[in-house]
Amino acid sequence: MVQSTLSKFFTAEESRNLRSMYSAGDLEAVILQIKRRSGNLDNMQLNIAVMGDVGSGKSTFINAMRGLRSEDEGAAPTGNEETGMEPTRYPYRALSNVHLWDLPGTNSFGFEINNYLKKVKFESYDFFIVVSQSRFRENDAELAKRIQEQGKELYYVRSKIDNDAHALSMQGVDFSEGRRTILRDCVSNFQSVGVTPPAIFLISSFDLDKYDFPDLKSSLVINLHSIKSNAFSLSLPKIMLEIIEAKIRMLKKRVWLMAVLAGALGAVPVPMPGLSSITGFVLTVAGLIYLQKQVGLNDKFLQSLASKVSKPTSVLKMEMNHRVPSKIPPVIPRVLLGITIVTCMIAGVNYSFNPVTLSIFGAVSSFAFTYKSLKDSLEDRSEAVQQLMKSALGSD
Ligand SMILES: Nc1nc2c(ncn2[C@@H]2O[C@H](COP(=O)(O)OP(=O)(O)OP(=O)(O)O)[C@@H](O)[C@H]2O)c(=O)[nH]1
Ligand SMILES: [Mg+2]
CATH class of the missing domain: 3.40.50.300 (P-loop containing nucleotide triphosphate hydrolases)
Structure with missing residues (x-):
């Protein structure tokens, strides 16, 4: 029945362009094009x-x-x-x-x-x-x-x-x-x-x-512009989601692959307790940096965008309703510590544990740790992009 949100405001060609601009990493161009459209909703x-x-x-x-x-x-x-x-x-x-x-x-x-x-x-x-x-x-x-x-x-x-x-x-x-x-x-x-x-x-x-029938008809004409503008503002997160979803799907697959790799490395029997966790941690940090680049949110980008949409960077950041996800989420060190402690305990208390058990433990914990951290981060970032769109284009 009712069409997709993106196609309500953009032609098929414009939608394709927006998606490919985002895939090519140009989030700013995407936001500016959408901003331009907000000034002309005649075809909506x-x-x-x-x-x-x-x-x-x-x-x-x-x-x-x-x-x-x-x-x-x-x-x-x-x-x-x-x-x-x-x-x-x-x-x-x-x-x-x-x-x-x-x-x-x-x-x-x-x-x-x-x-x-x-x-x-x-x-x-x-x-x-x-x-x-x-x-x-x-x-x-x-x-x-x-x-x-x-x-x-x-x-x-x-x-x-x-x-x-x-x-x-x-x-x-x-x-x-x-x-x-x-x-x-x-x-x-x-x-x-x-x-x-x-x-x-x-x-x-x-x-x-x-x-009041004549009044109703003329009210609709008079209010049409504000109704459209309101509909457009409310749709911004959905529009953004439709633009980024293909890339986010691709990134989800990569997150899965990185987690499998971390699991495989975690399975390698190592003499030092906790080493498998460290491998998982390093891979996770690399994954987080990769996601940050791919999703396209960092301080430099926000500064540049802020000047183009005439909003202070601090306001954009605050309204994104998220920390700028350029740092490692605070939960990671805690999870890492937990895994290390558990690993040390198992290895220390039962040093004679059979290596297969230790390998399985290393694989599962590394996989779970990497997967959960990257998946959460990806979800946070994609939500932040949607919020950013609302903030960058919304009125003060
Ligand atoms: N007197 C009067 N009767 C009306 C008016 N508007 C609708 N009716 C009558 O009310 C009855 C129901 O009208 P519909 O337009 O079919 O109502 P509806 O809400 O579409 O009904 P459903 O589709 O079944 O939910 C019909 O017999 C209409 O002729 C009106 O302004 N004045
Ligand atoms: Mg009816």
Whole structure:
């Protein structure tokens, strides 16, 4: 369904170039190219999820947005027509590269919200329109909460307001008075569950010139740029991950090979206790230096990048939320010490141990030590690259 994050912002050729620039070790060029793109998001595809309970009026709303009636060709099926259990995409031609996704009703798969969110791939949408009819529902609040937790925004749409208007007039209540009451009620319901009240629109999908329907459409146009920018910022770690993943996969294989080599060296019977650990340690340090070069994070690089993105190096480092992984992680000396002690103990207390047992111990401990240290370091570094991207391109 929804495309990969990288291809949402870059063409296939640009994506290939970004990956090959990173493989060639030019992390700075990758970051600067992505920064350039952040200034021009016109071609970005924006996915708007239209959510809400079964029958709340989602499909009719999408048709209304697209200027279609239910019976028109290409319109979303509405009412009693069979509605799919898969999200369906409809182009919103009034805004280029914007798609409206008709999602199954929130209660379509039972009432377990996590199950529902997983099924509809909730995280893949950039913006949300939650459609609700006749009264505020628990599900609306829960959805809004989940959306805001992702750092994304939503519009809250009270649909079928023509029915409310009719009911109000039957009771002799002025619509603007009723409208105020509905809005107040929505706001206080959101607040009572700790949700910042979103923009609220009272609409009828049958009266497109009335109520808040025109307002909703123009708000979308006005906010489009900020919605796109927010989506782009939130996507930066994922974009970076997609760029670096091929190289990280390759490096994982190398980590494995280095660990096997350390294990093989550790198996060689040596007269001096602890020597196999030292061999493993030396190999691990060599591996760490290699990973540092390959992943491309060091002080010199950070200084150069900081000047290009106009941010102090210290801020970049801090926001990376990681130590600059140019030093040996503090856990290594401790692990090494532990291994040495254990080796010494085994060798010292049971000096008459059979050499095969000692070889097996040396091989396993060297392998495990090297593998764990390098794997952790690689994971740290790849996460640091993602954080760095966010920090280098994020606003202050
Ligand atoms: N009066 C009135 N009826 C509406 C409005 N919007 C939708 N309806 C009716 O409400 C019923 C359900 O509308 P749908 O658009 O199919 O609702 P849905 O949320 O897509 O339903 P599911 O796909 O089954 O979850 C239909 O009979 C629509 O004609 C509206 O603005 N006013
Ligand atoms: Mg529907």
